[in-house]
Amino acid sequence: MEQLRRREVLAGVGGLGSLVASRIIGPGRPLSSPPTLTTDVSDGIWPQFGHDARRSGYTSDPGPTLPLEKQWRVELDRQPEWVRGSGAGPIVGDHHVYALESDALVALDRDTGTEQWRFHPPVVTEPVSVRGLGTPSLGSGDGPINVGERLAYRDGRVFLEGGQWTEISVLYAIDAESGTMEWAVPGASEPILLGEVLLCSMSFDGSNAALINAQTGRIREKFDAFLRYWPGAFVGHDLSIEAIRAKTDEFGLSNGYRRFDPELVVPTSAGTDIALFQPDFQTPAITTDGLALSAPGQVINGDGDTSQYMAVLDLQNGEFQPLQESGLWNTQVVTDNERWYIVGHGAVVSYRVREPGDGDQIKEWETDISEPVGKPAVTGTALYVPIPDGILALDPASGERLAEQGPGVEATHWKHPAVVAGETLYRRTSDGTLYAYR
DSSP: OOHHHHHHHHHTTTSTTOEEOOOOSSSSOOOSSOOEEOOOOOTTOBOBTTSSTTOOOBOOSOOOOSSOOEEEEEOOOOOOTTOOOTTSOOEEOSSEEEEEOSSOEEEEETTTOOEEEEEOOOOOBOOGGGTTTTOOBOOOOOOOOEEEEEEEEETTEEEEEEEOTTSOOEEEEEETTTOOEEEEEETEEEEEEETTEEEEEEOSTTOSEEEEETTTOOEEEEESOOOOSSOEEEEEESOOHHHHHHHHHHTTTTSTTOSOOGGGEEEOTTSEEEEEEOOSSSOOEEOTTSEEEEEEEEEEOTTSOEEEEEEEEETTTOOEEEOOOOOOOSOEEEEOSSEEEEEETTEEEEEEOOOTTSSOOOEEEEEEOSOOOSOOEEOSSOEEEEETTEEEEEOTTTOOEEEEEOOOOOOOTTOOOOEEETTEEEEEOTTSOEEEEO
16 A cells, blocks of 8 residues: 555544544443544643553654753652563653652652642452443552552543552542542553553453543443553554464464564454554554554574564554564664664664565664663654663764763663653653653
8 A cells, every 4th residue: 555545544534543433331321422542642741651552652742952951850769670660651641740659659740840649549349240341339448559550641630550469450540630539440451542542451251451431431342352561552444454464474473472463453343443563571663654663573593593583564454574684682662753763782773664565674873872771752853762871862863862861770671761741851760760851
């Protein structure tokens, strides 16, 4: 499919990645206006890990002026080791920055870092009679409740995953201004924000995933699909499920090293599809046109050694094309829709975004760095890479070093993502301290 035709198809269903789902699970009570599925994000916020459901890491916001100047710092408790940290934020809403402590969600003023409120998740139970119907029932009791890694923000609500080790997980919706709980869904976890709905894992009623109305907490649709690690999601119209399956089989991606599971192309009741691209231990990046880049497999050579290769997979038609060997491992990827930025141990590599079949995927530049410690963020003027010494800012077009700012962090893999909202960059360090730079 030509690039123009691809955009025309997507624009015909309400804009890039804008779709609707119409069926409600449970007895009757249809909502008057079905929620919209989209990967679009409003300006000025950073609502979830990777900025959007596609995990692109890109924002059109201007970001800070270089060199970076510290605006404020807040000491929060050190996150326990079981929190891998990538999705633990911070995230940024319209007025507040939201960060996690070991047993609480904390809201801070965006301009000053002053604490506004903190939310300690209560114990939540669900009667058997309403299981799977999306009608949560609140129990009683005092925590402590372990907070999970996933945070999300939408239209004045913060969504938090939590639970006790001996109980099922709970998805909490909290008023973003007051810190009061609006609803909770037991059994739901790992939320991916898709516009007016949350795609969540489910741990009851035999379903593995569901779409949950972000405003009401009601389950709209259930799927037999597993969410694992940090998947990227893309919504499209009539995605070519069979073509994607054929290509993944052709390139041997159905083995134990597979990075794309063709069974995770999920058709909704409205005829729209959700493609989940979930690599093992790494995060992908998906363009607004549905081109996904990640490490889709490993190749074993004649000596028994393994080497990782990367490839572009077109989630619209299943076309697939490997990149030149990057030599990187344990990578994170971000994209501004013009370039891929692959951050791995020892280097950042940039490739021009091309559809499979439009020519070889050619490397544009490569810049040596120290060991990265978090998923980058990219704006129109800078690529911000968390490294042990601080934040490294690179020119997206050339890879030139623009600035470097401490303090440093422990070299813990992928625990300290860069977050940009408006003209501010936010970053958390290993001791729990949250910094804001402008």
